[in-house]
Amino acid sequence: MHYVKTKGILSGGNGMNLYRGCSHGCIYCDARSKCYHIEHPFEDIEVKENALELLEEALRRKRKKCMIGTGAMTDPYIPLEMQLCHMRKALELIEAYGFGVTVLTKSNRILRDLDLLQKIHEKAKCVVQMTLTTFDETLCRKIEPNVCTTKERFAALQALRDAGIPTVVWMTPILPFINDTKENISGILDLCIKAKAYGVLCFSMGLTLREGNREYFYRQLDRQFPGLKERYIRTYGNQYILDSPHNTELMKLFHETCKKAGIVHNIDQIFAYLSEFPEAAENQLTLWDI
DSSP states (O other), X not given: OEEEOOSOSOOTTSEEXXXXXXXXXXXXXXXXXXXXXXXXXXXXXXXXXXXXXHHHHHHHHXXXXXXXXXXXXXXXXXXXXXXXXXXXXXXXXXXXXXXXXXXXXXXXXXXXXXXXXXXXXXXXXXXXXXXXXXXXXXXXXXXXXXXXXXXXXXXXHHHHHHTTOOEEEEOOOOOTTTTOSHHHHHHHHHHHHHTTOSEEEOSOSEEEOOTTHHHHHHHHHHHHSTTHHHHHHHHHTTOSEEEOTTHHHHHHHHHHHHXXXXXXXXXXXXXXXXXXXXXXXXXXOXXXXX
């Protein structure tokens, strides 16, 4: 890891990333794309050493409470977090100032902070977003090698459910010729139903590749799935969006299953839910408002 000072911590949409880079090793990671201008080795985690000071200043200055999001670029629960505790300290600030939070992660390490997530949800709102891509544990170890498996994430979703924390599952990406099967989609959705997820996000059955993450993805295909890279190149060339040949039927299965189970599956509706700050909480005074 290495430290840097940053000029700001919250984006215009109130998202934050305490770290840059990741050690999960997911073979399809879009954050490796050159357009994000991560100049250091991706596994050499960049730590924003003044992030917490900037966050507190930003929260103090905001006149209107809102949802703070994290995890869009870098999973906040990489192993390094257990040593540094920057995410926990950020949650403490969010709770103290009466804001809401939504966290996107692949890691069951989030359960370390269950007490804070509950406090935030009691005072305002907390939503945990968890990525699930494959029902097969062996395949999960291949495509997401350095993070907890689907089974462990499902257990985390159950723990969050039991704690009263709403969850949204990202069922993406679905990799053509690897996990784009009816069995896989049905298996993941069955877990979502059992965990009583609020919603499931799926943009399409496929993935995106661009400069930076394409090269890494193909190297991992050569290592884990010999010969498959050539099939990708023949089928998709240099396309950005790589839809599964089974996209239509699998999306139909996805929407029908979610509708029957009462799980929200409309993308706009889910994003609106994630960004909506409860009116009742907005009208509450906190210690910092007095």
